[in-house]
Amino acid sequence: MKIILKQDIKKVGKIGDVVEVSDGFARNFLIPQGKAISYTKGNFKQLEYLKKKEIDKKEKELNEAKDLAEKLKNVSLEIKVKAGEKAKLFGSVTSKDISEILSSEYNIELDRKKIDLKEPLKKLGVYDIPVNLHKNVISQIKINLIPDSESDAKIKEE
Structure with missing residues (x-):
């Protein structure tokens, strides 16, 4: 099953990666725990949007820290x-x-x-x-x- 990781998971991948894992691992652990979502084009586009938003947020935090x-x-x-x-x-x-x-x-x-x-x-x-x-x-x-x-x-x- 293809999934998109929402968190870093050892031996699986990093946040935002699209990985192939066993169906049971995805359905019984990763998805219910909120650590991953199933891969669809819509979810992938949403993830790209969230990545951009996260980058902007980190940039803003860095600028605020420099001002402070x-x-x-x-x-x-x-x-x-x-x-x-x-x-x-x-x-x-x-x-x-x-x-x-x-x-x-x-x-x-x-x-x-x-x-x-x-x-x-x-x-x-x-x-x-x-x-x-x-x-x-x-x-x-x-x-x-x-x-x-x-x-x-x-x-x-x-």
Whole structure:
């Protein structure tokens, strides 16, 4: 039976391929699971249309990622945090915190999973944090963790 694959399937083919498989494999597994559709001229034309649409979508995502990378080049975050002795923070700054600050201060919506923070920031200082916007587009955010004036006053009193 000829089918058109809707997903990559090991040892069978890649998405969009027209392949010949056994009738039972197609009827009992691939088609009911939504991994393939039977081959007809109409389905093939529909698949070509979907491929073009997918290419346009990927191109649009890449362009949006490049635009966002341009915006992020000019971003330098100054985050006031409570710190104790030896510049150690009370708590930490996570990718979620960075994402929320970008959203509130710069109106840049960025998923926290795209911020490549190996571990939470726990000391004062300047950090260059990579941001994976797309598999081909990587940008950086400069983050400066500065002590909050209240925590400075408490340290001086002691």
